[in-house]
Structure formats: C-alpha cells, structure tokens
Amino acid sequence: DTAVSQTPKYLVTQMGNDKSIKCEQNLGHDTMYWYKQDSKKFLKIMFSYNNKELIINETVPNRFSPKSPDKAHLNLHINSLELGDSAVYFCASSQVAGAFTDTQYFGPGTRLTVL
C-alpha cells in the first residue's frame, strides 16, 4: 500500500511551460507539504496545507501555486518554468494539524528537469 504517492516520477519540459505535479496520501493525515530538493540535496519546505488551508508559504515565487481539492490531495502547479526550477520535489504528510514536531511521511519524489 502506497502511503504518499506522486505523479509523475520524472518530468522533462521546456522553459516557459506550465506543469503540474500531483500528490495523494491515503493515511488520513490532516497536513500535507511540498519540499524542494536541489542538486546539492538541500531540502527546503515550500508549502504546507492543513486540512485544505494554506498555513505556511516560504519565500517561493508566485509562479508556484499549491492546490488542494480535498484533504488527501495537494497538487503543485508551476507556471512559466525556469531553469532554476530543476530539482526533485517531494510531497509529504503528517497526522497532526500544524505540528511540525510530528513525523512526516514522504512521497518518492518528482524529478523536474527544465531545458
């Protein structure tokens, strides 16, 4: 049983395109997150959603927009893709609403390459 799943696993696209990454969790968790992992493996949080409401938004360009149709899904839309957006994007979820002390469960990641 896959707890946190992401699609697609790999995404190769041209600069200027718009793309989406989907995330679903079947753990019944209240909070979901998006992280960006750069080429040096540095992991930084982008967004967090608590029961469909945005509760954190780090200094991420507004070309990135999270969309949560329901508690089990948190999709990431990226407009006007740039070379610097190339990275691995991880979705994660945790049980307790807004508690960053709670264990987070990560998806397998989506490797985005912008040409």
Add this chain to the structure above:
Amino acid sequence: AQSVTQLGSHVSVSEGALVLLRCNYSSSVPPYLFWYVQYPNQGLQLLLKYTSAATLVKGINGFEAEFKKSETSFHLTKPSAHMSDAAEYFCAVSAGSARQLTFGSGTQLTVLP
C-alpha cells in the same frame, strides 16, 4: 531561529564497523530532533526522533541517537554497518513557533565491503 549542521557531507565505513553521523543544532527553545534516511531514488523515511523524553532514542534498523543539550548535538550511531545502510541521512529540527521542519544538508553514507 533554528538550524542544523551536519558535519561531513560524505562518510565511508567498512561493513561491520561503527557508523557515526554528526548533527549539531541551534535553537532558542527546547527542540524536537529527527533523523531521516533517503535511499537512492526514494523519498525520505523517518529513522528516529527526539521529543524531550529519553535522551537516548532508538530507531529502526539498529540506529540510535543521543540528545546532548550541553553539546547541542544529536549524533546518529549504529554499532555495525551493513551494506544496506548506504544512503543519504538528514538531521532535522523543529522548535517552538518556527512552524517548519528545518533540514541539514545531508550526509552520504558509503559502506565498503
């Protein structure tokens, strides 16, 4: 503000040898500390976490870590390395009203036969 420093971006050990991965944290309030492991082409998986209970925390796969407030450290150890331990290891901290989990830069563990 909270931060984590992982000393050594690459660590190599022989199979059967002691594994020691270093993590130092900075926090103005009592922290929660985590170790996550990332196997190649996979997401992160929790190894163990410290939540202000026992200072010696035991995790999965034989790993453990000790919280030392005086040294602001949370080093990860395993008595005997196995080939399957080869992975990237991340230390992370969450404290007070920071409202986020801050990760270190990771340590790549290589296990030599």
